[in-house]
Amino acid sequence: MTTFKLVLEYDGTQYAGWQRQPNAPTIQAAVEEALAAIAQTRLTIIGAGRTDAGVHAFGQVASFRTDRGLSQREWLRALNAHLPADISALSVKAVPDHFHARYSANGKLYEYHLMNRSERAPLLRERAWMLYKPLDFAAMTEAAAYLTGSHDFSSFETAPTDNENPQCRLQRADLRRQGDLIILSFYADRFLKQMVRSMVGTLVEVGQGKRTAADMRTVLAARARAAAGRTAPAHGLYLVRVDYTDGSIPSLP
Amino acid sequence: MTTFKLVLEYDGTQYAGWQRQPNAPTIQAAVEEALAAIAQTRLTIIGAGRTDAGVHAFGQVASFRTDRGLSQREWLRALNAHLPADISALSVKAVPDHFHARYSANGKLYEYHLMNRSERAPLLRERAWMLYKPLDFAAMTEAAAYLTGSHDFSSFETAPTDNENPQCRLQRADLRRQGDLIILSFYADRFLKQMVRSMVGTLVEVGQGKRTAADMRTVLAARARAAAGRTAPAHGLYLVRVDYTDGSIPSLP
Incomplete structure (x- = not known):
């Protein structure tokens, strides 16, 4: 298993905020959906800040763990191919397993x-x-x-x-x-x-x-x-x- | 009749450009529609530049002539009340009758x-x-x-x-x-x-x-x-x- 740190930019206008919720589009759900399409299995991400509905980000950070053997560069390319136009992955870096996007900030x-x-x-x-x-x-x-x-x-x-x-x-x-x-x-x-x-x-x-x-x-x-x-x-x-x-x-x- | 000079800011994304055309939303048509609603009669505007579809403006200039006795300030208020959210009137000034937004530029x-x-x-x-x-x-x-x-x-x-x-x-x-x-x-x-x-x-x-x-x-x-x-x-x-x-x-x- 590898832990990755992901930096995201997004236009929050069309989202009900960061955190996943039933029946409303959220940033977390959109990113997890892109990751699942790439990994062919459900992946959960942890965000550094739970931005409210309509709030934007130039540099939100999220972390995820996976055993899919893709490189940082491959994750970055694949994510930007799968994410909607109002969300962009700026970087993907492998980090130590104790890294937690929220608690380590x-x-x-x-x-x-x-x-x-x-x-x-x-x-x-x-x-x-x-x-x-x-x-x-x-x-x-x-x-x-x-x-x-x-x-x-x-x-x-x-x-x-x-x-x-x-x-x-x-x-x-x-x-x-x-x-x-x-x-x-x-x-x-x-x-x-x-x-x-x-x-x-x-x-x-x-x-x-x-x-x-x-x-x-x-x-x-x-x-x-x-x-x-x-x-x-x-x-x-x-x-x-x-x-x-x-x-x-x-x-x- | 008074000639007015109008300065406009707009997000051109949703428009087929400045110039009025059948069956497509244009900036000219949107502004003329707002003017008509205020003046209760059709008014034609002349733009300084015919911006293409998708082009934006921080300071497009247009001119129009009218015999409606509204002040500059009243035109400005009324225009911003009638224009859609992606177009804004920044100023309205009475100018000499020989003023032409395009040829005088x-x-x-x-x-x-x-x-x-x-x-x-x-x-x-x-x-x-x-x-x-x-x-x-x-x-x-x-x-x-x-x-x-x-x-x-x-x-x-x-x-x-x-x-x-x-x-x-x-x-x-x-x-x-x-x-x-x-x-x-x-x-x-x-x-x-x-x-x-x-x-x-x-x-x-x-x-x-x-x-x-x-x-x-x-x-x-x-x-x-x-x-x-x-x-x-x-x-x-x-x-x-x-x-x-x-x-x-x-x-x-």
């Missing part, structure tokens, strides 16, 4: 794209959240800085479960402009459910003048979802990269 | 997007031409420079007509990288039919080592379509901006 980078101009952008529909009134970029940047560090992020978690650790180390939370597009980047060791979308929704309220940047401290301290802002729409979110420390796992580009 | 900027990496990019399908083998960027840049200046561009014209002037002044032809994306920019006083796509197809052959950069001189001198390379696919092409010199016409952003 020690850092993830997410980006959120906001289109901020007075008229909608047809070329970015399903790719960015359209906000028509000018946002206060400086206030949002200041607010984002309050979020960095090790905190209990319960205020930004949807449907928390008792047994989940709400502590995350957010190493990066910043904004940059690209024309009328505002790109927010978040890097952390781990993320809670819908945490990025809740942070973005709250930062947008700062940008709209509904909250001050310093409010972020109060929101974090509340440890209650009601203290934060609305959840930003899924279609502006991108899972960009997943990092692994284990020296034997090649790091992503 | 004195410069156009096109961009062509090439995605150059070993695996396909799902998030850019219908947005960029995917080329999987590494292109020689330096050779393409050198080749593009040979195209600038005032030349007879017949070698890059599809289906030329006897009465059309084949002379164009290409002021800019350059390439830049954005990650794995190569963006080619072309600015000229006027363009012949499929000229940008033919130039891109020929430059790609230089990038693939099938032609040398200096071949561009021979191609131009031949004044025959057969001397140039293939026509690049429509879905990588964007009409970015149309410029007008008349001082009374506000220049685009």
Whole structure:
């Protein structure tokens, strides 16, 4: 048996998210279907992050185990021949058997794209959240800085479960402009459910003048979802990269 | 009667191009339908460039004349309420009656997007031409420079007509990288039919080592379509901006 690490890019628009579910197309099911067609047997994959319906990925990571004797290159070619046009395998690498796409991950980078101009952008529909009134970029940047560090992020978690650790180390939370597009980047060791979308929704309220940047401290301290802002729409979110420390796992580009 | 200048962004994927035709959806027809719904009478628009099927625009310009007494702002609001999601009106301005979107234009900027990496990019399908083998960027840049200046561009014209002037002044032809994306920019006083796509197809052959950069001189001198390379696919092409010199016409952003 060999364990493989798979890096995937996808347009999440047509999918009900990563995780397999009955009666709805999911990324996991599409990839497993391609793998089964190649291996001629059912294979299960484990994803690094369970992206929501409509969320995109530039670098989702998944792992699978198989005894089919194909090389990395053969898996890559065969996968891209079998995957639908909105999913692409960027690389396939053999990794040590203890590799687990989710538990071995020690850092993830997410980006959120906001289109901020007075008229909608047809070329970015399903790719960015359209906000028509000018946002206060400086206030949002200041607010984002309050979020960095090790905190209990319960205020930004949807449907928390008792047994989940709400502590995350957010190493990066910043904004940059690209024309009328505002790109927010978040890097952390781990993320809670819908945490990025809740942070973005709250930062947008700062940008709209509904909250001050310093409010972020109060929101974090509340440890209650009601203290934060609305959840930003899924279609502006991108899972960009997943990092692994284990020296034997090649790091992503 | 007032003449209005309209700037449009669109995703051309679902359209058979700009120009109205029977039994196929076109950008012109979609915009005229929105205008008719607002004005309660048929209005005809003139576009600055007749984009092909699948070609996109960040800044197509069209003009129309009407005696409906709506303000610029009212036209803009009403248009975006009536246009489909893949077309957006970016601005509407009243202009002098002699303004003609096509004949008054004195410069156009096109961009062509090439995605150059070993695996396909799902998030850019219908947005960029995917080329999987590494292109020689330096050779393409050198080749593009040979195209600038005032030349007879017949070698890059599809289906030329006897009465059309084949002379164009290409002021800019350059390439830049954005990650794995190569963006080619072309600015000229006027363009012949499929000229940008033919130039891109020929430059790609230089990038693939099938032609040398200096071949561009021979191609131009031949004044025959057969001397140039293939026509690049429509879905990588964007009409970015149309410029007008008349001082009374506000220049685009």
